[in-house]
Amino acid sequence: MYRTHNLGELNISNVGEEVELSGWVQKIRNLGGMIFIDLRDQFGITQIVINEPELQEQAKDFVTESCIHIYGKVVERSSKNPKMATGEIEVVANKLEVLGKCKNVLPFEINTDQEVREDLRLEYRFLDLRNQKLHDTILLRSKILKTLRDKMDELGFAEIQTPILANSSPEGARDFLVPSRLHPGEFYALPQAPQQFKQLLMVSGFDKYFQIAPCFRDEDPRADRAPGEFYQLDFEMSFATQEDVFKVIEDIIPHTYKKFTDWKVDEGPFIRIPYREAMEKYGIDKPDLRNPLIIQDVTKVFENIDFNAFKDKTIKVIIVPNGAEQGRKFFDKMTEFAVQECEAKGLAWTKFEKDGTVQGGIAKFITEEAKSKLENEFGAKAGDSMFFIADEFHKAQKIAGLVRIELGKRLDLLEKNVYRFCFIVDFPMYELSDEGTIDFCHNPFSMPQGGLEALQTMDPLDILAYQYDLVCNGFEVASGAVRNHNPEIMVKAFEIAGYTEEDVKNRFGALYNAFQYGTPPHAGAAPGLDRMVMLIADSTNIREVIAFPKNKKARDLLMRAPSIVSKQQLDDVHIEIKR
Numbered sequence: 001m002y003r004t005h006n007l008g009e010l011n012i013s014n015v016g017e018e019v020e021l022s023g024w025v026q027k028i029r030n031l032g033g034m035i036f037i038d039l040r041d042q043f044g045i046t047q048i049v050i051n052e053p054e055l056q057e058q059a060k061d062f063v064t065e066s067c068i069h070i071y072g073k074v075v076e077r078s079s080k081n082p083k084m085a086t087g088e089i090e091v092v093a094n095k096l097e098v099l100g101k102c103k104n105v106l107p108f109e110i111n112t113d114q115e116v117r118e119d120l121r122l123e124y125r126f127l128d129l130r131n132q133k134l135h136d137t138i139l140l141r142s143k144i145l146k147t148l149r150d151k152m153d154e155l156g157f158a159e160i161q162t163p164i165l166a167n168s169s170p171e172g173a174r175d176f177l178v179p180s181r182l183h184p185g186e187f188y189a190l191p192q193a194p195q196q197f198k199q200l201l202m203v204s205g206f207d208k209y210f211q212i213a214p215c216f217r218d219e220d221p222r223a224d225r226a227p228g229e230f231y232q233l234d235f236e237m238s239f240a241t242q243e244d245v246f247k248v249i250e251d252i253i254p255h256t257y258k259k260f261t262d263w264k265v266d267e268g269p270f271i272r273i274p275y276r277e278a279m280e281k282y283g284i285d286k287p288d289l290r291n292p293l294i295i296q297d298v299t300k301v302f303e304n305i306d307f308n309a310f311k312d313k314t315i316k317v318i319i320v321p322n323g324a325e326q327g328r329k330f331f332d333k334m335t336e337f338a339v340q341e342c343e344a345k346g347l348a349w350t351k352f353e354k355d356g357t358v359q360g361g362i363a364k365f366i367t368e369e370a371k372s373k374l375e376n377e378f379g380a381k382a383g384d385s386m387f388f389i390a391d392e393f394h395k396a397q398k399i400a401g402l403v404r405i406e407l408g409k410r411l412d413l414l415e416k417n418v419y420r421f422c423f424i425v426d427f428p429m430y431e432l433s434d435e436g437t438i439d440f441c442h443n444p445f446s447m448p449q450g451g452l453e454a455l456q457t458m459d460p461l462d463i464l465a466y467q468y469d470l471v472c473n474g475f476e477v478a479s480g481a482v483r484n485h486n487p488e489i490m491v492k493a494f495e496i497a498g499y500t501e502e503d504v505k506n507r508f509g510a511l512y513n514a515f516q517y518g519t520p521p522h523a524g525a526a527p528g529l530d531r532m533v534m535l536i537a538d539s540t541n542i543r544e545v546i547a548f549p550k551n552k553k554a555r556d557l558l559m560r561a562p563s564i565v566s567k568q569q570l571d572d573v574h575i576e577i578k579r
Contacts, residue, residue: 004020007045021091033051055096077090118552174218199483215231253477257535263419286475290473296378299315305367323411348361428465429467446483467480487516
């Protein structure tokens with residue numbers, strides 16, 4: 001036995017007991033006649049006292065982060081530490097044993113607020129994970145997963161695992177391919193999501209399915225997106241509508257968030273915002289509703305104004321209440337941000353001073369008529385400032401969205417300590433690709449609104465889908481859809497995107513075939529677990545909530561992956577590398 005107690009549980013009631021403790025040396029203080037050791041494990045810290053000369057001699061060789069085992073007696077501390085759970089006691093050692101010596105100089109201090117280069121932390125992640133804050137975050141992740149599992153079980157969902165080695169499927173990102181040894185020239189694909197399998201489970205008669213699903217996408221990393229792999233709470237329901245899915249999400253998400261945070265959490269039903277409205281008001285399909293600013297289209301206000309920067313452009317405005325009090329430097333910095341970070345040609349601005357005059361920026365182009373319209377139709381008031389973005393429609397929309405976010409940050413407008421949720425609904429079924437062809441906008445297996453008739457009669461770019469995202473504080477935290485369950489609709493939907501019926505049969509043969517045998521209507525969603533934990537932990541970096549993440553370049557610096565493999569390994573899977 002290495003321990004009778006963990007290092008966070010001893011208290012005044014244990015005084016007089018003989019105990020065994022094990023953990024890592026966090027701190028050593030040699031006061032000459034007495035040595036104090038702060039001994040740490042996952043559960044806390046206990047102060048160890050060494051006063052026997054023989055043991056002190058042994059302890060002289062101890063270094064921080066060594067793993068040790070001690071026998072001793074619990075005594076009451078003469079100088080108590082109210083900041084520690086074990087601060088009323090200490091353990092006087094009568095026997096010491098080194099279990100694992102720290103033989104090398106630490107590459108960085110473990111429990112410190114000192115900034116450490118991220119790549120160094122990831123290279124020594126096993127040490128980094130000893131940091132209490134990071135350690136607690138990973139344990140928080142474990143508790144969140146258990147809570148979700150328990151809730152899904154309570155709601156009648158069956159946990160079912162689906163294959164990792166699967167076929168390639170269009171999910172919006174590049175696949176990770178796995179060559180087959182047994183079938184030369186053929187490849188598995190790691191699933192971007194269990195999409196087809198969960199739909200097949202519904203065809204199989206399972207009423208409600210879920211799993212904590214690993215997903216793999218060859219995407220570029222971001223602060224809120226782990227490169228390569230991530231986990232999601234994947235679920236699907238038979239005989240379900242969009243609203244049925246929303247009710248499940250509105251049950252599990254607030255329940256989980258409230259259990260692990262003291263922030264205010266929105267209760268269901270969450271706000272529903274159509275995709276096009278979101279793009280118009282916020283310039284993005286994942287709006288942060290803590291930010292009170294909105295974007296408005298003022299193109300018609302300036303259609304007769306002689307200002308070259310506005311001619312033949314879509315013009316968006318963001319009105320900032322009480323923004324007129326900001327100095328010229330603020331407006332110059334915002335213009336600099338728009339040009340350098342948003343690829344804008346410029347950022348026009350002006351102020352409505354409290355005396356009713358228009359000052360600064362493009363004030364000379366604001367006619368009395370324009371001023372009146374901005375006040376009466378768009379809500380501008382004395383004391384407000386305005387930022388104008390003029391460009392091609394989609395670009396103006398995007399730039400305005402980024403400017404809105406930045407204004408919210410710089411002016412500290414975001415509501416504090418709150419989780420604001422909304423559903424973005426009515427996504428377009430299709431969009432134009434960079435090459436000008438029709439492509440799926442979101443999930444290709446979604447049901448189009450209007451069904452087969454819409455696909456046959458409408459302009460593809462006008463067709464909406466039963467697709468939806470859950471957004472929290474500016475982050476997409478779940479995505480889902482009512483699924484297409486009709487083979488005729490499936491074929492037609494893919495035909496519009498450039499696939500033949502033969503392509504559908506070849507690429508999605510299992511679904512196509514299964515849909516011939518009595519398929520129930522079904523729908524589902526998949527909250528992202530990494531991002532959910534990131535938000536609950538109030539972290540801005542998703543790598544801080546993953547035990548062994550990849551770095552910004554999608555490299556695992558600890559395990560040194562990806563790596564070069566031997567020629568024999570390549571030969572086994574019939575692969576030749578081009579040099």
